[in-house]
Amino acid sequence: MRFAPLSLFSFLLLLLFTEAMINPVDFLALQAIRKSLDDSPGSNFFSSWDFTADPCSFAGVYCDGDNVTALNLGDPRAGSPGLSGRIDPAIGNLYALTELTIVPGRIMGSLPDTISHSKNLRFLAITRNFLSGEIPASLGELRGLRTLDLSYNQLTGSIPPSIGSLPDLSNLILCHNHLNGSLPRFLSQTLTRIDLKRNNLTGLISPTSLPPSLQYLSLAWNQLTGPVNQVLIRLNQLSYLDLSLNRFNGAIPGQIFGFPITNLQLQRNFFYGVVKPANQVTIATVDLSFNRFSGEISPLLSSVQNLYLNNNRFTGQVPVTFVDRLLASGIQTLYLQHNFLTGIQISPAADIPVSSSLCLQYNCMVPPVQTPCPVKAGPQKTRPSTQCNEWRG
Ligand SMILES: *[C@@H]1O[C@H](CO)[C@@H](O)[C@H](O)[C@H]1NC(C)=O
Numbered sequence: 194m195r196f197a198p199l200s201l202f203s204f205l206l207l208l209l210f211t212e213a214m215i216n217p218v219d220f221l222a223l224q225a226i227r228k229s230l231d232d233s234p235g236s237n238f239f240s241s242w243d244f245t246a247d248p249c250s251f252a253g254v255y256c257d258g259d260n261v262t263a264l265n266l267g268d269p270r271a272g273s274p275g276l277s278g279r280i281d282p283a284i285g286n287l288y289a290l291t292e293l294t295i296v297p298g299r300i301m302g303s304l305p306d307t308i309s310h311s312k313n314l315r316f317l318a319i320t321r322n323f324l325s326g327e328i329p330a331s332l333g334e335l336r337g338l339r340t341l342d343l344s345y346n347q348l349t350g351s352i353p354p355s356i357g358s359l360p361d362l363s364n365l366i367l368c369h370n371h372l373n374g375s376l377p378r379f380l381s382q383t384l385t386r387i388d389l390k391r392n393n394l395t396g397l398i399s400p401t402s403l404p405p406s407l408q409y410l411s412l413a414w415n416q417l418t419g420p421v422n423q424v425l426i427r428l429n430q431l432s433y434l435d436l437s438l439n440r441f442n443g444a445i446p447g448q449i450f451g452f453p454i455t456n457l458q459l460q461r462n463f464f465y466g467v468v469k470p471a472n473q474v475t476i477a478t479v480d481l482s483f484n485r486f487s488g489e490i491s492p493l494l495s496s497v498q499n500l501y502l503n504n505n506r507f508t509g510q511v512p513v514t515f516v517d518r519l520l521a522s523g524i525q526t527l528y529l530q531h532n533f534l535t536g537i538q539i540s541p542a543a544d545i546p547v548s549s550s551l552c553l554q555y556n557c558m559v560p561p562v563q564t565p566c567p568v569k570a571g572p573q574k575t576r577p578s579t580q581c582n583e584w585r586g
């Protein structure tokens with residue numbers, strides 16, 4: 194490493210005045226980091242960064258003995274405008290760093306791949322900035338990395354396979370970027386959260402690419418394809434699943450309705466087949482809308498509070514348990530519009546609770562009750578009978 198004369202001078206000054214000494218490598222790294230970043234107007238995070246004092250006393254700098262172990266850059270208070278500038282490659286000289294965070298702001302440029310020299314890094318979170326370029330494949334060398342959160346940036350390229358092989362990864366949050374390519378295979382058996390929504394990911398998901406430890410999985414708003422039944426069947430600890438707005442197809446295993454899920458979002462794909470839960474479903478929200486599901490609606494779904502089955506190919510009568518639950522205020526949303534349903538047993542005088550929404554429009558029946566539907570359901574109350582007859586063959 195080259196010691197810039199001025200930096201060395203400030204370091205020697207510091208030597209004169211303090212006892213507990215940060216090591217010189219970390220001292221110079223902090224100086225370089227400081228030089229390439231600035232407070233955005235309205236933030237004064239760096240006001241305490243006066244290099245004639247011990248850097249371990251600076252805002253956001255945490256030391257263990259003479260080593261910097263955590264760096265939390267920027268004023269963390271809500272509404273702080275954050276920092277601008279770039280991340281200096283000298284960040285990788287902080288060998289003992291275990292945690293690096295930067296608050297939302299206007300940081301540009303790429304994440305330097307020298308970050309892989311901070312071998313002890315466990316927590317890396319730089320969200321809601323303007324990071325661009327690719328995610329360095331060298332992050333895979335940070336074998337202790339548990340959380341990687343680079344969400345809400347401008348990252349491009351694919352997710353390096355090396356990230357999938359991190360042995361202790363537990364949270365991977367890369368949502369709202371421009372990542373493309375396919376999903377890597379994840380080897381960590383303690384991975385609990387993957388959020389990749391709003392990227393440009395493509396391709397198939399192989400059955401063994403996601404570990405059963407997952408509790409939160411969002412792949413929404415990508416262009417992923419193929420069936421996922423063999424993938425999902427293994428993920429029996431999921432409490433949140435969002436696969437909406439992709440090009441997935443194939444059937445949905447009935448078992449997933451028995452997982453501890455509270456929110457199941459599968460809308461706007463090409464899923465097809467019969468929806469067959471094994472037991473009464475206790476998920477709060479189930480959205481299966483805009484797919485190609487068919488067959489009769491299972492009465493086991495009537496305990497869902499918000500159920501979106503609209504824009505599919507469901508047929509037959511709506512089970513009477515749905516009407517009972519609706520009138521008892523047990524259902525808040527029941528969207529059945531744009532299917533091929535042939536009837537529902539509900540009295541035209543039935544008193545539907547004001548807190549509940551029922552939409553029956555554009556099915557193979559005249560809705561027995563008039564209820565407000567979302568505007569997108571269109572003005573037509575009933576599906577043209579030609580389509581209905583065709584359907585019944
Ligand atoms: C600081 O880091 C150096 C080099 O990584 C290491 O040898 C030393 O033990 C560390 N000091 C403390 C107090 O952890």
Ligand SMILES: *[C@@H]1O[C@H](CO)[C@@H](O)[C@H](O)[C@H]1NC(C)=O
Nearest residue numbers: 369370371372373391392393
């Ligand atoms: C996805 O890719 C398309 C075509 O390459 C591009 O137009 C679009 O902006 C990209 N979307 C995101 C979220 O990056």
Ligand SMILES: *[C@@H]1O[C@H](CO)[C@@H](O)[C@H](O)[C@H]1NC(C)=O
Nearest residue numbers: 349350351372373374375395
């Ligand atoms: C991903 O996007 C980059 C440009 O950011 C492009 O060069 C590359 O071909 C794309 N890869 C895939 C698999 O679409």
